Amino acid sequence: MSCIGILGGMGPAATVDFLGKLVALTPARCDQEHLPVVVSHLPQVPDRSRAILGQGPDPLPALLRGIALLNAAGAGLIAIPCNSSHHWYEAMAAASGAPILHIARTCVQALPAGGSACVLATRGALASGFYQRALAERQITADVPDPEAEQPWVDDCIRAVKAGDMAASGRALDEVLRRARQRGAATVIMGCTEIPLAMLYAHADGLALVDSSLExxxxxxxHGLAQGWNRGAAGSATPLPRAA
Structure with a gap:
């Protein structure tokens, strides 16, 4: 039977959070009605953001090994709950027998066309530009933090989550959100899968949040329900309620 394949470990806490969302979103009444999932949890993949910025080793070989493991395990669909890794999306998709969801394109589909959205992400993801391109396809203007005055707070937030210092991550994120409000931002994309964890310790009053991990x-x-993977056979899709 096919399953959902998760290329995780980037970072570990974000992967656990993503798996919890998978379970919470599945309309199951017992174990057997949940979707089968196989996880390749690889925290030793080199830092994706540093690599994009030319400051660290290439993570693509490790990413491709993870994709190969998931294909060998019978994954019928692959998701990668790490935004920065999607800089190498085309290479991973070309090497995979199973389709790979693109986190930014999936996330942006949750937004109405037009307007603007503030993108909080790693420096590498912003330099890669895949969020900006996905937003432009829906005529949405990308609002990104100032690299000197604001992005350091985003960097601190992400580092704090990876280090397990959730209180510090919330303080850093509060400053990011305060500055976003000052710029007139109304919608914020959490374009790094650590940021939703920090948001539990921050204050987003007045901002509409879009969680890339949740989407x-x-x-x-x-997809899994449409394929009937929770029943071991093909079936029709079950509509999912959207987040408030």
Missing amino acids: LARACVQ
């Missing part, structure tokens, strides 16, 4: 999980569940 990726939603797409996985919708």
Whole structure:
């Protein structure tokens, strides 16, 4: 039977959070009605953001090994709950027998066309530009933090989550959100899968939040249910409620 394949470990806490969202979004009444999932949890993949910025080793070989493991395990769909890794999306997709969801494209589909959205992500993801391109396809203007005055707070937030210092991550994120409000931002894309964890310790009053991890999980569940993977046979899709 096919299953959802998760290329995780980037970072570990974000992967656990993503798996929790998969379970929470699945309309199951017992164990057997949940979707089968196989996880390749590889925290030793070199830092994706540093590599994009030319400051570290290439993570693509490790990413491709993870994709190969998931294909060998019978994955019928692959999701990667790490935004920065999607800089190498085309190479991973070309090497995979199973389709790979693109986290930014999936996330942006949750937004109405037009307007603008503030993108909080790693420096590498912003330099890669895949969020900006996905937003432009829907006529949405990408609002990114100032690299000197604001992005350091985003960097601190992400580092704190990876280090397990959640209180510090919330303080850093509060400053990011305060500055976003000052710029007139109304919608914020959490374009790094650590940021939703920090958001539990921050204050987003007055901002509409779009969680890239949640939208990726939603797409996985919708696909798995449509394929009948929770029943071991093909079936029709079960509509999922959207987040408030």
